[in-house]
Amino acid sequence: MTISDRWEARDIARVAVFAAIIVVLGLMGPIPVPGLVPITAQTLGIMLAGAILGWKRGGAAVLVFLLLVAIGLPVLSGGRGGLGVFVGPSAGYLIAFVPAAIVVGLIAHSGRLTWWRVGLGTVVGGLFVMYALGIPVAAAVTGQPLSLTALQALAFVPGDLIKAVLATLLTLALFRAYPPAFPAKARAFRAGTVDTATASASA
Numbered sequence: 001m002t003i004s005d006r007w008e009a010r011d012i013a014r015v016a017v018f019a020a021i022i023v024v025l026g027l028m029g030p031i032p033v034p035g036l037v038p039i040t041a042q043t044l045g046i047m048l049a050g051a052i053l054g055w056k057r058g059g060a061a062v063l064v065f066l067l068l069v070a071i072g073l074p075v076l077s078g079g080r081g082g083l084g085v086f087v088g089p090s091a092g093y094l095i096a097f098v099p100a101a102i103v104v105g106l107i108a109h110s111g112r113l114t115w116w117r118v119g120l121g122t123v124v125g126g127l128f129v130m131y132a133l134g135i136p137v138a139a140a141v142t143g144q145p146l147s148l149t150a151l152q153a154l155a156f157v158p159g160d161l162i163k164a165v166l167a168t169l170l171t172l173a174l175f176r177a178y179p180p181a182f183p184a185k186a187r188a189f190r191a192g193t194v195d196t197a198t199a200s201a202s203a
């Protein structure tokens with residue numbers, strides 16, 4: 001069976017809704033950490049975008065969100081926005097938002113949507129990819145040693161792991177309650193009308 005991955009009008013709506021969800025999560029405000037980039041709920045939105053929409057639409061939603069930031073809308077937690085944030089200490093994390101969502105989507109949708117695929121995806125994308133870009137850029141911008149910046153970033157791990165668990169639970173609950181929110185491939189796996197080989201060819 002061939003799975004169509006053509007974008008429809010409703011995919012544009014999905015992308016817009018998830019960009020809006022990331023904006024809304026920013027209204028919770030940042031938790032400032034002295035000397036570090038803030039703790040923000042927006043990374044939960046990044047994980048959800050990839051886990052629910054898959055890598056293409058999830059990545060697109062995050063890209064749209066970053067475009068809103070870049071044109072100066074105050075959509076980052078704490079009402080920040082503008083090009084300046086892309087040269088500040090959190091620039092690497094912000095740039096990592098897109099590959100993070102993509103990696104979450106790629107892993108979560110690499111087969112049937114299961115708790116372990118979504119969980120692995122949110123941890124690898126939402127933590128590893130995020131820190132891999134965020135820490136070196138934060139170190140370069142602040143002039144701090146990389147090792148110290150990496151050590152300080154450990155402060156984010158407990159909160160980010162909680163977000164990964166939340167994103168996994170919310171994704172699986174939504175998949176049960178409302179499968180149309182998910183890509184055709186995930187729905188086909190669920191219905192048992194696709195095998196791994198067909199799905200990877202269409203991904």
Ligand SMILES: O=C(O)CCCC[C@@H]1SC[C@@H]2NC(=O)N[C@@H]21
Pocket residue numbers: 037038039040041043076077085090093094130134156159160
């Ligand atoms: O709002 C910004 O300027 C971006 C903040 C980036 C925060 C990073 S993302 C990974 C880690 N987890 C958090 O909650 N905060 C940091």
